[in-house]
Amino acid sequence: MKLGVFTTLLSDKTLDEALTYLVSKGVQAVEIGCGGYPGTAHANPDILLNDESKLEEFKATIAKHGVTISGLSCHANPIHPNKSIAKEFDEALTKAILLAEKLGIDVINTFSGCPGDSENSKYPNWVVCPWPDDFLTILDWQWNEVLIPYWKEKAAFAKAHGVTKIALEMHPGFCVYNPASALRLREAVGDVIGVNFDPSHLIWQGIDPTLAIKELGKAGAIYHFHAKDTKVDSYNTAVNGVLDTKHYGDELNRSWIFRSCGYGNDLGYWKDMVSALRMVGYDNALSIEHEDSLMSTNEGLTKAIDFLKEVLVFEKQGGMWWA
Template identity: 60%
Template sequence: MKLGVLTNVIGGTPLKEALPYFKSLGAQMVELGCGGYPGKDHCDPKILLHDEAKFQEFMNTIKESGLEVSALSCHANPIHPNKELAKQFDDDLHDAVLMAEKMGIHQINTFSGCPGDCPESKNPNWVVCAWPNEFQEVAEWQWNEVLIPYWKDFVAFAKSHGVNKIALEMHQGFCVYNPYTLKKLRAAVGPEIGANFDPSHLFWQGIDPLAAIRDLGGDAIFHVHAKDTKIDPFNAPIDGTLDYRTYGDPLNRTWVFRSIGYGHDELFWKDFVSQLRLVGYDYVLSIEHEDILMSQNEGLVKACDILKRAITFEDRATGQHWV
C-alpha cells in the first residue's frame, strides 16, 4: 500500500514545486485534479491534450519527482439539472478520460452526480427519505431516467479509451452516498463502477467505515481517500448530523472534517488499513486535506505522520506454516 496526496490542497503552487514538497512529507503517489470541483491547477486537459510540448514537460515533471499518479480527480455533477453546468462537468469528465488515456492511467475519481426531481428542475434534489411517497417517485425517476443511462453511456466511452475504473466518492448531495447506492449503480451499469472510498463522508452518516469496507469488498474499492471527520460532542446530541450550516462555522456545526488523527485515533487508522488489506485492496491512501482548524502544511504533516505508521507498505508475508 502507498501513501498519496490529492494535490489541489496547494493548487496555487506550481506542480514543479508541489511534487517535491509532497515527496518530502513521505508521499509516494499523487492524485491530480483535472476538472470539476478540484479544478485544473496541476493538470489542465484543455492545454495538455493539444500542446505536445507542454504535455511532455508535464510528464517529465512527474517522472523527475519520483512520484506516481494514483488517479485523475474530476469530481463533478454531470447530471446537474442546470444544462449549462451539466455540460461543463460532462466535458471535464470526458477530457479527464482522454487525459488518463494519454498518460496511460486506467482510472478517474469523481461523483455520481445528482439531478433534479423532473426535467424542468433548476437545482439538484437529494432524496434521503422514503416518505412522503413522492420522494420515492423522484428517486425512481432520477435513477431510471437520468443516473443509470448517463453512467452506462459514460462507461462505454471510458472503456473505449482504456479507462476501466470509474471511482465514485460516496458523498452527501449525490445519488451515490453509501455502500447500498454504490452497489446499486454498480449492479445496473457494470464492474467499471467502484468506490473512491472516503471514510470522512461515512462517519457523519453513522456508517462504520470498517464494516463498509467488508461490505463492498476489494473488487469494488478502486481508490481510497484519507480524511477524518469529528462528530461534535456538544452540537450533534442536540441537532443530529444532518447539518446544512457552512463548513466555515465549525463552532456551531454538528460535524466537521479533520486531519487524520483528529477525528479518530491512530488505532482506528491501523484497523482501517488492515481491513482494506483483508479484502484485497493494496493500492493507495490519498490524503484529502480539508481541516479548517489547521494550516495546509500542518494538516498534511500530521496526517502523513500518522499514516506512515498505520500503512503497511510491504507485501504481506506468505508461508506454508499458516496452512
C-alpha cells in the same frame, strides 16, 4: 500500499514545486485534479491534450520526482438539472478520461451527480427519505431516467479509452452516498463503476468505515481511497442530529467537522481500516485530502502524513511461515 496526497490543496504551487514539497515529506503517490470542482492547476486537459510538448513536460515532471499517479480527479455533477452546468461538467469528465488514456492511468475519481426532481428542475434534489410518496417517485425517475442511462453511456466511453475504473466518491448530496447506493449503480452499469472510498463522508452518517470497506471489497468495488477524517461533536449531534447545514467554518456549533487524519479518530480506528483494505486486496494509495479548517495546509498535511506513516502497511505480507 502507498502514501498519497490529493494535490489540489497545493494549487498555489506549480506541479514541480508541489511535488518537491510532497516528496520531501515522504509522499509516494499523487492524485491530480484535472477539471470540475478540483480545478486544473496541475493538469489542464485543454493544454495537455492539444500540446504534445506540454504533455511530455508533465510526464517528465512526474518521472523526475519518482512518484506515481494514483488517479485523476474530476469531481463534478454531470447530471445537474441545469443543462449548461451539466454540459460543462460532462465535457470536463470526458477530457479527464481522454487525458487518463494519454497517461496510461485507469482510475478517474468523480461524483455520481444528482439531478433535480423532473426535466424542468433548476437545482439538484437529494432524496433521503421514502415518505411522503412523492420522494420515491422522484428517486425512481432520477435513477431510471437520468443516473443509470448517463453512467451506462459514460462507462462505455471510458472503457473504450482504457479507463476501467470510475471511482465514485460516496458523498451526501449526490445519488451515490453510501455502499448500498454505490453497489446499486454498479449492478446496473457494470464493474467500471466502483468507489473512491472517503471515510470522512461516511463517519458522520453513522457508517462504520471498516465494515463498509469489507462490504464493498467483497464486490471488488474499491478503486481509490481518500484519507480524510471527521470528528463528530457528541453534544451538538445529541441535540440536533447529524444533518447540518451550518457553514463549515462554524466549527463550535456544527454537529461534525472534517479533520486531518488522527484528529477525528485514533490510530486503532485507522489501523482497522488499513487492515480491512489489505484483506479485500486494495493496493493503491491512501490519498490525503486536506480539508481541516482548524489547521493550516502545511500543518494539517504534515500531521496527516506523519499519522498515516504509522498506519499504512507498505510491504507485501509474504508467506505465513507459522501456518
